[in-house]
Amino acid sequence: MAKFRRARQAEDVTQKPYTASTFAVQAVMTVVAVLFLFPLFVILNYSFKTKKELYLTSPLKLPDSLQWANYEAALKKLNLTTTFTNTFIYTAVSVLILALLCGVTAWAISRGKGKFFKFSFVYFVIGILIPFQALFLPIYTIGYKMHLTNTRYGIIFMYVATGISFGVFLMNSFMSTVPLELEEAARIDGCSVVRTYFVIVFPLLKPAFATLIIMQAFQIWNDYLLASLYVSKKGLKTLTVAIQSLFSAQASDYTTAMAAIVVSVLPISVLFLSLQKYFIKGMTVGAVKG
Amino acid sequence: MNKKKTMQDKMNRQYFLLIVPGMVIFTIGVILPLLLALRYSFTSWDGMTVEKESVGISNYINLWKDANFRQAWWFTIKFTIANTIVQNVFALLFAVALDSGIKAQKVYRTILFIPCLVSAVIVGFVWLKLYSNVLPELNEIFGTNINFLLFGDGKTVLRGLVIANNWQWIGYWMLIYLAGLQSVPSDLYEAAKVDGASAVQRFFNVTIPMLAPAITICVVGITTGSLKVYDLLVSSTGGGPGRASTSVIQMIYATAISGRQYGYGSAMSVTLVVILLMVAMIQVKGLKSKEVQS
Numbered sequence: 001m002a003k004f005r006r007a008r009q010a011e012d013v014t015q016k017p018y019t020a021s022t023f024a025v026q027a028v029m030t031v032v033a034v035l036f037l038f039p040l041f042v043i044l045n046y047s048f049k050t051k052k053e054l055y056l057t058s059p060l061k062l063p064d065s066l067q068w069a070n071y072e073a074a075l076k077k078l079n080l081t082t083t084f085t086n087t088f089i090y091t092a093v094s095v096l097i098l099a100l101l102c103g104v105t106a107w108a109i110s111r112g113k114g115k116f117f118k119f120s121f122v123y124f125v126i127g128i129l130i131p132f133q134a135l136f137l138p139i140y141t142i143g144y145k146m147h148l149t150n151t152r153y154g155i156i157f158m159y160v161a162t163g164i165s166f167g168v169f170l171m172n173s174f175m176s177t178v179p180l181e182l183e184e185a186a187r188i189d190g191c192s193v194v195r196t197y198f199v200i201v202f203p204l205l206k207p208a209f210a211t212l213i214i215m216q217a218f219q220i221w222n223d224y225l226l227a228s229l230y231v232s233k234k235g236l237k238t239l240t241v242a243i244q245s246l247f248s249a250q251a252s253d254y255t256t257a258m259a260a261i262v263v264s265v266l267p268i269s270v271l272f273l274s275l276q277k278y279f280i281k282g283m284t285v286g287a288v289k290g
Numbered sequence: 291m292n293k294k295k296t297m298q299d300k301m302n303r304q305y306f307l308l309i310v311p312g313m314v315i316f317t318i319g320v321i322l323p324l325l326l327a328l329r330y331s332f333t334s335w336d337g338m339t340v341e342k343e344s345v346g347i348s349n350y351i352n353l354w355k356d357a358n359f360r361q362a363w364w365f366t367i368k369f370t371i372a373n374t375i376v377q378n379v380f381a382l383l384f385a386v387a388l389d390s391g392i393k394a395q396k397v398y399r400t401i402l403f404i405p406c407l408v409s410a411v412i413v414g415f416v417w418l419k420l421y422s423n424v425l426p427e428l429n430e431i432f433g434t435n436i437n438f439l440l441f442g443d444g445k446t447v448l449r450g451l452v453i454a455n456n457w458q459w460i461g462y463w464m465l466i467y468l469a470g471l472q473s474v475p476s477d478l479y480e481a482a483k484v485d486g487a488s489a490v491q492r493f494f495n496v497t498i499p500m501l502a503p504a505i506t507i508c509v510v511g512i513t514t515g516s517l518k519v520y521d522l523l524v525s526s527t528g529g530g531p532g533r534a535s536t537s538v539i540q541m542i543y544a545t546a547i548s549g550r551q552y553g554y555g556s557a558m559s560v561t562l563v564v565i566l567l568m569v570a571m572i573q574v575k576g577l578k579s580k581e582v583q584s
Contacts, residue, residue, distance in 0.1 A: 016391030026392040032384065033401045039416050039457065040404065042424050059424040060431075105312040112305035113298060120309055127320050129570050133518045133539055134562040137546050137555055138323035138330065141337075161319020164312055193304035222409035224521045240409050247415045247525045254419060261412050268407050273400070283462070284469035284504075 046258035047071070054255055067255070074260040077249075078242045079234075086231070087239040089152065091220045094159035095213050101160065102167030102212060107201055109168070110175040111183075121172065127165030133225055140229050148230070155230040159220050167212055170282060174208035211282035214275045221268050239264045324563065330556035337552030349557035359558065361533055362541040365448065369537070370516035372452045373459075377512050378505075380460050385467035386497075399468065402461035410458065414526030417441075417454035441527050444534035451535060455522060459515075463508045470504030471497070499580075506577040514570055517562070538562050 016022075046054070047070055049063040074080070105124070109117050132139060139158065140149065148154030178201050186196045227238040243260050272279055331349055335342040353359050384402060388395050405413070418441060425438035440450025474497065482492045498505075520539040523529055529536035529544075536544075538558065546555025 018391060018393075022391050025387050025390050029384070029387050029392060029398050033398050036402055036405065036457065036461070039420060042420060043416060046419075058430075059427050101312045101315070104308050108305040108308035112302050112309075114302060116306065117302075117309075120313065123313070124316060127316060129514070129567055130320055130324060130563060131514065131518050131566055132320060132323075133520060134542070134559050134566065135320075135323040135327055136539075137337075137542065137552065137559060138326035139319070141326065142318070142323055157315070158319055161315050164316045165320070168312070193301055193308070197308075218407065222407075224409060224411045224524065240411055243409075244411050244525055247411075257415065261408075261416070264412070265408050269404065272403075272407055276400075280465055280469065284466050 043258050043261050046255055047262050048259075049255050051253055051255060054253070070255045070259040071263065073256045074246075074263055077246055077256060078239065078260050078263070079237070080239075080263065082235060083237050083239045083242045086152075086236055087221060090155055090159065090227075090238065091217050094156045094163065094220050095217050097156070097160050098163050098167050098216050099209050099212055102164060102171045103202065103205055103209065104197060105164075106168045106171035106175060107178075107197055110172055121168070124165050124168040128169060130165075132162045136225055136229055139226075143230060150231055150233045150236060152231075152236065155227065155236075158226055158230060159216075159223070162226070163216050163219070167216065170212055170215070171205070171208055174205060174211075177208075178204050207278065207281070210275060210278040214271065214279045215282040217271065218268055218279075327556045327559045327563070330553050331560045333553040333556075334551075335553040335556075336550045337546065338550070342553070345553070349554050350561075352554065353557055353561065358533060358536075359538075359541060362536045362538050365535055366517055366519065366538045368448055369451060369455075369519060370513055372448070373455055373516040374509060374512045376452060376456055377460055377463055378508055380456065381463035381508065382467050382501075384460065384464045385471055386493075388464070388468055389471045399461075399465065402464055404461070405458045406462040408458065410521035411525050413454055413458045414522045414524060417450065417457075418526045421450055442531065444531050447527055447531065447535045451522065451527065454526065455516070455519075458522075459512070463512065466504050466508055467501065470501045474500045502577070502580055506574065509577060510570055510573050513573060514566055517566055517569070 042059070045062060046059070048066045048068075049057075049070075050067050053061075053063055078084075105120075109121050109124075143149045143154055143158065146154075148157055182200050182204075183196055186200050191199065222240060223238070224240045224244065227241050228244070231237060231241075243257070243264055246257050246260055247254075330342070332344055332346060333342040334345045334349075388398055392398070408416075421438050421440050422442075425436075428434070429436060429438070437446070440446040440453075478496050478500070479492060482496050487495065518539060519537045520543075523535060523537060523540055527535045529540050539562070542555050542558045542562070545558065546552045549555075
């Protein structure tokens with residue numbers, strides 16, 4: 001039913017007549033889009049300028065030639081091979097663990113019967129409202145005492161812990177798409193609970209996992225607060241933390257900093273553009289009826 | 291019947307075991323810090339020594355009298371209110387505009403969305419340079435005299451940060467409104483049209499009520515997100531000029547880590563968590579009661 005409804009609306013959108021007022025709206029939105037692109041243009045433009053151009057010519061003027069040396073400098077100053085690998089590992093591993101954990105937790109909560117399971121759901125979901133940003137002091141203290149600070153598994157542990165709430169909530173909203181009859185049939189055939197999950201439920205939840213993974217990946221990739229607290233050692237730093245120190249070090253010569261920004265934004269933008277559909281689905285859970 | 295019950299019991303036990311790992315991690319990483327913050331907030335701990343001297347509620351009493359803390363809250367509240375209004379209004383306006391049948395809707399959607407993929411630390415730095423180096427150039431080109439140095443003055447710094455924050459997040463909330471708009475069944479509009487409702491009437495009497503779940507998500511998301519502002523300030527204003535743009539989280543950081551007043555900082559944390567939870571609950575309750583049942 002819900003599918004039917006959505007499909008019909010997709011047609012409606014194209015059926016709206018293109019009138020003079022639509023044209024006016026189009027014109028206004030084009031101006032808005034240009035304004036939104038302006039800062040991005042500035043970043044790109046600066047990232048290709050020489051130092052001389054930076055100081056002597058107008059900031060809006062295009063560079064005479066593309067200065068790839070800025071990118072080389074950015075790679076070196078950011079220690080890019082290390083920081084990029086670190087960020088990638090933290091993001092990828094955290095997101096995979098989150099997918100495994102949240103999927104199975106949300107499923108068990110929705111299939112179990114009794115007060116405990118209802119309580120568990122509330123317990124997890126309340127975490128969405130608890131801002132870990134406000135609790136960074138004890139989060140650091142606990143990590144320090146458990147020897148989690150300045151370790152890879154420590155920061156991954158924290159990303160998982162702070163991401164679980166939203167993950168369970170998101171996965172739970174997809175559980176109704178798994179037909180109970182299939183699970184029951186499997187059980188009659190003698191499938192254990194764990195096997196039922198991995199053989200029957202897991203494959204059916206693929207779109208849900210894609211949504212979960214891209215939502216969390218984008219958060220973790222851009223995280224600053226936790227990363228700056230947990231992994232301050234040189235070899236373990238993340239891209240965002242390295243960029244922040246570059247900003248304060250290169251306050252006047254910021255062509256390198258701008259190149260660094262391009263480098264750090266590119267991967268997540270590519271990921272978003274290729275998986276847009278899933279991303280939007282994750283964002284709009286609960287916002288759309290039906 | 292009896293057999294069925296033991297079967298469910300057996301399965302419940304396995305379901306329970308599946309929930310345990312997630313629950314343990316969540317409890318250690320989120321709930322335990324919350325309880326620890328509460329405990330430390332009643333001590334004068336400096337974060338280093340073994341002993342944690344209990345001081346009762348004196349940290350909270352001092353907070354009440356702390357002019358700097360009040361100023362940090364005042365800034366955070368103004369920042370939050372401005373964001374909640376501006377972001378919701380523009381996100382909804384842009385969503386309606388994109389849904390009005392314009393061509394290349396997806397291109398606009400992507401352009402407006404891209405800024406939120408950029409880390410807030412980077413957004414802060416980019417706007418710092420925009421205000422100080424790039425935008426003043428426009429004055430020279432157009433011969434105007436607009437003050438673009440928004441981060442340099444305590445009176446304009448809030449405006450500057452709100453603009454930067456909105457550039458980053460409007461597209462995100464717009465997408466949620468857009469999804470909401472596209473799920474409104476078109477027969478509702480037809481019925482309203484037949485009844486002679488004008489476009490404005492249709493917007494307020496059909497669109498807005500049908501968007502209620504999206505409005506709830508956006509209002510709560512923007513409010514709680516703004517109350518937690520920190521990353522944006524790190525590389526832009528650093529809380530200045532003076533203390534003009536110091537947010538609550540930034541003040542917790544300065545107090546507990548640079549100022550070594552861990553107990554006092556924890557009291558600030560607890561205050562922030564309590565207020566955030568209260569605001570979210572009041573908003574959810576208030577907005578949910580306005581949502582129509584369909």
